[in-house]
Amino acid sequence: MAQSLVGTGFGVKGIFTVASQRVQVVVDLPLFGAFTYLSHFDVIPGQRVAVPFGTRQLCGVVVTGIPPEGLPETQLKEVAQVFDALPPLPADFLAMVNFAAAYYHFPLGQTLFTALPTGLREARDIIPPDERPxxxxxxxxxxxxxxxxxxxxxxxxxxxxxxxxxxxxxxxxxxxxxxxxxxxxxxxxxxVSPERVPLELGPAPHLNDDQQAALSALTAQPSGFQSWLLHGITGSGKTEVYLQRIAPSLAAGQQVLVLVPEINLTPQLVERFIQRFPASRIAVQHSQLADGERLRNWLDAWQGRADIVIGTRLSVFTPMPRLGLIVVDEEHDGSFKQQDGLRYHARDLAIWRARQAGIPIILGSATPSLETVANVEAGRYRKLTLSQRAHGAARLPTVRLVDTRRAKLTEGLSDAVIKALASRLERGEMSLVFINRRGFAPVLACTDCGWTSGCPRCSTRLVLHLMERKLRCHHCGWEEAVPHACPECGAPDIKPLGEGTQRLESALGRLFPSARILRIDRDTTQRKQAWDEIYRQVHAGEVDMLVGTQMLAKGHDFGTLSLVTVLNADGGLYSADYRASERLFAQLTQVAGRAGRADAPGEVLVQTQWPDHPLYQALVAHDFDGFAASLLQERRLAAFPPAVYQALLRADATELAQANAFLTQVRAQVQPLAEEVLISGPAPALMVRLANRERAQLVLESPSRQALHRFLDQLPPLLDALARQHGRGLRWSLDVDPQEM
The missing domain is CATH 1.10.150 (DNA polymerase; domain 1)
Incomplete structure (x- = not known):
């Protein structure tokens, strides 16, 4: 609903002026609807402008819409400036932003400015470099x-x-x-206008039968919308299929968008693209780029200078006038879902974008999400399978379960794992020790009174980082020094419990003094060039053992890696989140897939106290299809997504009672509107306290997507009104298609 701003305007300047007209403008504020301004400039939708808002001058974007009548022009503020060094934002970009705002029930202005690079969010003109020769x-x-x-x-x-x-x-x-x-x-x-450089192709390997069949199917339909699932086992050469399918798109003068889940996967992927398409211009987009570099790459894509865009989830919004193909690699990965602000899913928006543009999209994964599997079953996606590894001698690794129920562990390592690591070291082969916990130990504890190192701001534990002598929260960032004695009873005997990557690195150094050990986690990869150095060391044969977290679980191809050992995997079996088993199976399959990609046969050892669990049995059998089918059946019986459509209404406040009271009042008022929607709660979030905020939620679900969204459409005005009654300290948010409970 459009709103009006009352007051006097700033001075205006510009080249082209017209008779006064009312225009609709959105700004980067948590306010639904557009705002009405007067403009003496000739502006069109997509134009960036400077507008007064209260005592500030903000960047705004003109949008479509009929300004409301009623307020006299003397009560409307004026557009202060039009930024016209760049053309207006393109119509298809604005359409995507409008769809995202409507689907995720988020303010249009904040949605639009989320999609823009930082430079274009500021109230200043951006003069693009003239790159014509x-x-x-x-x-x-x-x-x-x-x-x-x-x-x-x-x-x-x-x-x-x-x-x-x-x-x-x-x-x-x-x-x-x-x-x-x-x-x-x-x-x-x-x-002069630059001539388009003819497509130049670097050397390409010979495809095996599965790859060739997949490529033939993909190239048989070069245009028109179609969503393809490329389901290939780990090491099956999905990236090579992408590359060979991308080539005809580039030859036809089209642009290609490639989405990847993690920043750390980008360098090696970009290098492969450069080698294959040496004359094509590649623009990289991810959050670790400097603002200026990210803006230049965004403008290159928008102005058609970039042929290929490779980036993480926010890249899905990048305007590309010649877009002809979209690839989403590791489509199952949870990092494609934004967890705050505009809570969008990049994979789902990419599919919508491909449909609107009438172009094909390829979703690649060794462990597709259950939503994607369900769409294949329903006939909405077409499935292509790569069932053999791309390297001629490579085979899927043998997976063995190490029963730790009665085993004596040394620094968290069983005798079987220690012997396997020793044998690989003797043979000159590389090993990977995987544990999804960084730091030295998950918790510091007192053996006298039972005190544990809890975060004062979150309902979680502080992780011991021994090298820095810090206790650190991996959720809110809180840090404090390691105490010399127990803060509760004063006892000096406080000890680390459990294992983290730092502790394992230290333990392996003592067990294997001659081994060259490299730890890879978020602490060791913060520098911009960290991953380049890691790849250099690994490929130069300077590493015997890798110790790492989920950062190593996907996308990396380390040829001499023949052994993967997994520690503390059982934690994923105890989660209250119904998606936990799906995530655990995907993670274990992905990390297991790092082994045996070259000539040396691969082996995976998984330490567990539940060796008979169906998840582990499916992992041993490499049976993704069977495991996915059983999970889908469970979800249907329990009425969980993808069998139903779901949204979460979250509330957070300084006190849990305040959040619960707000949600209880919301439920009472909206229940009569919920004709086909089941409302559950309020209930505490899985992590109740985060960064000094107490969190509760309502679960909203329906077998009909349309019914759920009709219901959600009615909520924002009501929620804003009720939130004001509960004080300024209360905040609410809607999460459509949530991935975390």
């Missing part, structure tokens, strides 16, 4: 510089051989910038 005019060709001006003569001669970009000109002479500026003013050179 320079060519000599007839006047320039006729007037050669004198021989004594060697730099100018060298540049003039180079231009005589063909057009040059500014970067190419600087390679001729460092003075190129000033010389070109002078010649441009003298009309001795001109800007």
């Amino acid at each position: 320079f060519a000599l005019t007839a006047k320039g060709e006729a007037e050669a510089p004198p021989a004594r001006q060697r730099a100018r003569l060298a540049l003039w001669q180079a231009l005589g051989d063909g057009a040059l970009t500014q970067a190419q000109a600087r390679q001729v002479t460092p003075q190129a910038g000033k010389i070109l500026a002078d010649w441009l003013a003298e009309e001795r050179i001109r800007r």
